[in-house]
Amino acid sequence: MQRVEIRSLTKYFGDNLVLDSVDLSVGIHEVVCLIGASGSGKSTLLRCINRLVDYDDGTILLDGVDIQDESLPQNQLRKRVGIVFQAYNLFPHMTVLDNITLAPRKVHGLDRAETEARAHELLELFEMGTFAGSYPDRLSGGQQQRVAIVRAMATNPDVLLLDEVTAALDPELIGGVLSVIRDLKTSGMTMIIVTHEMGFARDVADRVCFLDAGRILEEAPPNKLFSDPENPRTRQFLQRIIEAGRL
């Protein structure tokens, strides 16, 4: 059984078809990267998986259960699917520690001491231990994004969705965030990653999907997709990336 299985997923924004019968399956411990131009539907696809965006047609199964099934209420689904956003979206009125422990305490009903111990452990793991008591606006973008990843991990999700998590960062801060994601891969985390960092996708992904106009045009292991793409659109896209000096 696949961890996430998406079948002919279709989504309109108004009259605009943003997802056109997308099929995708992601196995346990697998890391799948979604690449493609802006507006190709990558982020929308990601947000359908934890129902931040509602879709019009198709099915998404999490461990074989339809995520719209009554046996899997929205909050239950979100307990099992973590997401990290491009703009971090940390709560500015809470310390790093409170940001991380809020969901474990209020959604998962764990007690404070237990969740704080786990939060400290995760922060130490990512060399952020000294920031537990800081407020997010005292941290650099890269540090904030690492806190956001820890926040998503604190609830032990079954799948982690990463939505262009380095797109808002200064170049010198990207490395720190990417190395955290590599560590997560090593630990066996199942991840679906939307990214513009082709080098990173090549390095971390088990499989790369190229999206164009709401469809997955090509799906292959990174070495195959980046060095020998079959679809002319994929070739064109990668050519432009190379010209921009991003690969």
Add this chain to the structure above:
Amino acid sequence: MTEERSAPARRTRNARDRWIPVLASVVSTGVVFGLAAWWVTSSEFWPAVQRQFFSGEAIRESFPAVLRGFWLNVRIWVIAEIFILGMSLILALMRSFTGPIAAPFRFFAIAYIDLLRGIPALLLILLLGFGVPALQLPGLPRGALFWGTVAMILGYSAYTAEVYRSGMEAVHDGQRAAARALGLSQWQTMRYAIVPQAVRNVLPALLNGAVSLQKDVALLSVIGVREAVREAQIYTARTFNYSSLIAAAVLFLIASVPLARLTDRYARRDQERRLQRTL
């Protein structure tokens, strides 16, 4: 070996440079207000007005009663403000919840806010202050003080609810998405993520509303509540001297000016905080 480097010199300003702007402000303020005072007192009726409104003796004579009345103002103000802050937050929350189950609450909040914002405060006070006691319903208080205060609370809650709502809407959408994505319910999202930020956004506006309420409590004088203005009017009716009103005005100023300064200070600090964040 690292070379010791002294910090670059800070530009210092000598005493003259510092005092000239201050002096200029003092002189220009003096000139403007001096001219205004000269213009007012040049009226041929000024001596009569001075006797009628600024009689030291009348102010002194009326002061104890006006002060007693003002103490009532303060108590009404504090109690009303507490209820207003609570009620308006509840209204704003009712208005913000989505979904079919919340619909009746949402419609109630919208209707309440539209209705009570549309009626002048004075009219609301007259209607409740005279109308409800006239019903003589058993179990309901009949005092003008009680119903006048209720009228203030009802009217101001409608306005303050909109203040809270604007604060909630100013919180970035990403905050809501982040909270919902963590599995927080709609209520928890409000409670832990949106409302704390919203309150911080609108604190200056809330303080401003409190200043406004403090003065509007004087409206209760029209239904016979013996607060400061009413006491001053009673003195005026007896002596035909209006100086008691000046006594009341001074008391209102003493209470509201510090609050206004506090609002300014907070608003400035808030602005600095936002500026720092964007840098």
